[in-house]
Amino acid sequence: MFLLLPFDSLIVNLxxxxxxxxxxxxxxxxxxxxxxxxxxxxRKLYMKTLLKIFAWATLRMERGAKEKNHQLxxxxxxxxxxxxxxxxxxxxxxxxxxxxxxxxxxxxxxxxSDIFYFCRKGxxxxxxxxxxxxxxxxxxxSWNLLSRTNYNFQYISLRLTVLxxxxxxxxxxxxxxxxxxxxxxxxxxxxxxxxxxxxxxNGRFKEFLSKHVHLMCYRxxxxxxxxxxxxxxxxxxxxxxGICVANHTSPIDVIILASDGYYAMVGQVHGGLMGVIQRAMxxxxxxxxxxxxxxxxxxxxxxxxxxxxxxxxxxxILIFPEGTCINNTSVMMFKKGSFEIxxxxxxxxxxxxxxxxxxxxxxxKYGMVTYLLRMMTxxxxxxxxxxxxPMTRQAEEDAVQFANRVKSAIARQxxxxxxxxxxxLKREKVKDTFKEEQQKLYSKMxxxxxxxxxxx
Amino acid sequence: xxxxVSLLLRHSQMTEIKMETCFSHNQIIYLYSQFTSLDKGENxxxxxxxxxxxxxxxxxxxxxxxxxxFFQEGKDQAGFRESxxxxxxxxxxxxxxxxxxxxxxNELFQVLRMMAGVNVTxxxxxxxTDRTIQEADLERDGAISFEEFVEALEKAxxxxxxxxxxLE
Numbered sequence: 061m062f063l064l065l066p067f068d069s070l071i072v073n074l075x076x077x078x079x080x081x082x083x084x085x086x087x088x089x090x091x092x093x094x095x096x097x098x099x100x101x102x103r104k105l106y107m108k109t110l111l112k113i114f115a116w117a118t119l120r121m122e123r124g125a126k127e128k129n130h131q132l133x134x135x136x137x138x139x140x141x142x143x144x145x146x147x148x149x150x151x152x153x154x155x156x157x158x159x160x161x162x163x164x165x166x167x168x169x170x171x172x173s174d175i176f177y178f179c180r181k182g183x184x185x186x187x188x189x190x191x192x193x194x195x196x197x198x199x200x201x202s203w204n205l206l207s208r209t210n211y212n213f214q215y216i217s218l219r220l221t222v223l224x225x226x227x228x229x230x231x232x233x234x235x236x237x238x239x240x241x242x243x244x245x246x247x248x249x250x251x252x253x254x255x256x257x258x259x260x261x262n263g264r265f266k267e268f269l270s271k272h273v274h275l276m277c278y279r280x281x282x283x284x285x286x287x288x289x290x291x292x293x294x295x296x297x298x299x300x301x302g303i304c305v306a307n308h309t310s311p312i313d314v315i316i317l318a319s320d321g322y323y324a325m326v327g328q329v330h331g332g333l334m335g336v337i338q339r340a341m342x343x344x345x346x347x348x349x350x351x352x353x354x355x356x357x358x359x360x361x362x363x364x365x366x367x368x369x370x371x372x373x374x375x376x377i378l379i380f381p382e383g384t385c386i387n388n389t390s391v392m393m394f395k396k397g398s399f400e401i402x403x404x405x406x407x408x409x410x411x412x413x414x415x416x417x418x419x420x421x422x423x424x425k426y427g428m429v430t431y432l433l434r435m436m437t438x439x440x441x442x443x444x445x446x447x448x449x450p451m452t453r454q455a456e457e458d459a460v461q462f463a464n465r466v467k468s469a470i471a472r473q474x475x476x477x478x479x480x481x482x483x484x485l486k487r488e489k490v491k492d493t494f495k496e497e498q499q500k501l502y503s504k505m506x507x508x509x510x511x512x513x514x515x516x
Numbered sequence: 517x518x519x520x521v522s523l524l525l526r527h528s529q530m531t532e533i534k535m536e537t538c539f540s541h542n543q544i545i546y547l548y549s550q551f552t553s554l555d556k557g558e559n560x561x562x563x564x565x566x567x568x569x570x571x572x573x574x575x576x577x578x579x580x581x582x583x584x585x586f587f588q589e590g591k592d593q594a595g596f597r598e599s600x601x602x603x604x605x606x607x608x609x610x611x612x613x614x615x616x617x618x619x620x621x622n623e624l625f626q627v628l629r630m631m632a633g634v635n636v637t638x639x640x641x642x643x644x645t646d647r648t649i650q651e652a653d654l655e656r657d658g659a660i661s662f663e664e665f666v667e668a669l670e671k672a673x674x675x676x677x678x679x680x681x682x683l684e
Contacts, residue, residue, distance in 0.1 A: 133541075133542060133545050134542060136542070136546055136683070138683065139546075139683070140543050140546050140547075140682055140683055141680060141681070141682060141683065142681040142682065142683050170628065170644045170647075170648060171648075172648060172652065172665070172668050172669060173669060174631070175578070175627060175631075176669070178576060178577055178578040178631060179578060179581075179582060180680055181576055182573055182576050182578055182579055182582040183582060183603055183680060184680055185570055185572040185573045185576065186567070186570060186573055186582070186583075186603060187547060187550065187603050187680075188546070188550060189550075189570045189571070189572045189573065190572060191570070191571050191572065192550065192553050192554060192569070192570060193550070193553065195553075196553055481571060485571050489568055489569065489571075489574070490571035490574050490575060494571075494574075494575040495574065495575040495576075495577075495579075495633075496633060496634075497575075498575055498576060498577060499577055499631065499632055499633025499634070499635060500633065500635050502577060502631055502632055502633075503632040503633065503635035503636045504635075506628075506631075506632060506636070506644060507632075507635075507636050507640050507644075
């Protein structure tokens with residue numbers, strides 16, 4: 061036994077050294093390009109290989125299902141109900157017209173079939189409504205070897221299980237430590253870098269350094285997530301004095317946008333690590349941080365934002381008007397605050413490809429730490445970013461209409477469903493005013509303005 | 517979340533639901549996903565409260581009336597199997613109606629009140645209720661029976677328009 065001990069420690073030492081060397085090489089291979097903003101194209105190759113493996117896995121599952129004479133679950137991207145987007149009035153008129161109703165003109169009338177119209181509509185929303193499904197992760201067409209996205213687990217063969225096991229090993233034992241190391245590096249560099257830049261006197265040199273410290277650190281964070289981003293129309297990138305608005309899916313959105321542009325962040329002051337980062341960042345360049353108490357005061361918020369955009373030397377503000385994370389299949393109501401300020405709005409559409417890792421943060425289900433762990437144990441985060449041409453508020457539209465116009469543009473570009481519903485419905489129930497509107501509309505239809513009919 | 521579906525929806529339950537309703541295998545899984553998303557308490561059943569979280573339903577007139585169709589006599593929780601039956605396409609006409617029930621003036625008035633809200637006076641609503649019952653009541657007993665109901669709808673030839681159309 062004594063003879064084995066020194067032999068053992070030799071093996072352990074060799075293992076330790078080789079791992080360290082490997083690790084360092086990888087870190088250098090990844091961090092150095094991040095600093096200079098170049099890419100070797102390794103991630104794209106990685107993506108292609110993974111896609112081939114996923115396709116194979118799905119085929120095997122389909123074969124497994126066929127053997128058992130079962131059906132594989134295929135997700136419905138547009139829901140299960142055929143809905144036509146007509147208004148309440150139009151649909152009721154249609155129903156009445158199709159029947160043999162005596163009243164051929166538009167006299168207000170009640171028909172028994174109206175009850176069924178409402179019942180049908182109601183039942184449809186119970187089975188498949190537009191809002192509930194926006195707050196849970198998007199479903200995938202083919203399996204991506206993550207157990208968290210498998211809907212047909214009973215059809216996995218031995219070979220597939222082995223492959224999945226290998227995947228787990230790679231993701232948790234190779235990728236995760238690497239990514240954590242990168243994230244740690246990125247965040248520390250950001251804090252240290254911005255603090256040091258903060259000591260410099262204000263001027264062009266300080267701005268130059270600040271910009272590059274920010275960019276470099278965000279790029280390292282991008283690699284910490286293995287985020288593969290495709291930017292489109294970079295000529296439309298936001299300029300000073302403008303506001304950049306984008307759809308919100310996760311806190312990662314900030315990293316994705318800030319690694320390609322220099323923005324002033326807006327947000328609430330946090331405690332803990334977040335707070336440390338915020339305090340450091342604001343030393344290098346003016347970000348807009350609000351105290352908790354100030355956030356409630358809409359006038360104060362608007363005032364500070366207005367002051368910021370009016371100063372042309374200050375950076376474009378980055379804002380997510382939805383106010384909460386949505387699952388990236390739709391864009392929900394934009395809060396009008398940012399659109400009242402009167403600055404040029406630069407819309408940005410972000411669409412994630414959930415195939416390699418779903419970036420959506422379901423905040424009612426996972427805390428921040430669990431979420432980040434899930435992100436760092438996915439294969440990759442793949443997304444496309446479109447910089448849309450700048451928009452300004454027209455004379456005849458108000459802030460809400462302007463917000464909706466921008467929202468539609470973003471939805472159209474990203475291929476997302478454009479909803480009028482408020483993202484706040486994730487946590488709060490819908491207001492009664494909507495119901496009252498519907499009732500008013502229907503009342504007009506059955507009673508109208510004919511006062512004399514009530515007496516017959 | 518569909519991930520848990522295969523684990524929670526047992527094969528036997530699935531076969532039963534397929535027999536009792538007209539939904540396909542995939543549609544049942546989709547509905548179960550919706551069911552579990554609404555089941556905030558994660559106890560396998562839906563309560564009245566859970567339905568209030570569907571914004572599009574809550575703002576619709578008759579939303580409450582529809583929800584009550586999910587809860588059987590005296591119960592305040594609805595399991596998935598009962599819920600699937602309640603939404604079944606062919607039973608669209610049986611909203612809380614027993615074939616022996618009749619719709620009296622009072623009930624129709626209440627339904628109309630739900631649909632129109634506070635924007636119509638009692639007088640106007642009463643008038644409309646009277647007229648509707650007059651038109652449909654063939655037996656002249658002051659109430660609409662199930663057969664008269666179906667008759668009125670057939671006359672209006674609207675069966676097509678009031679049934680739910682599913683995709684694919």
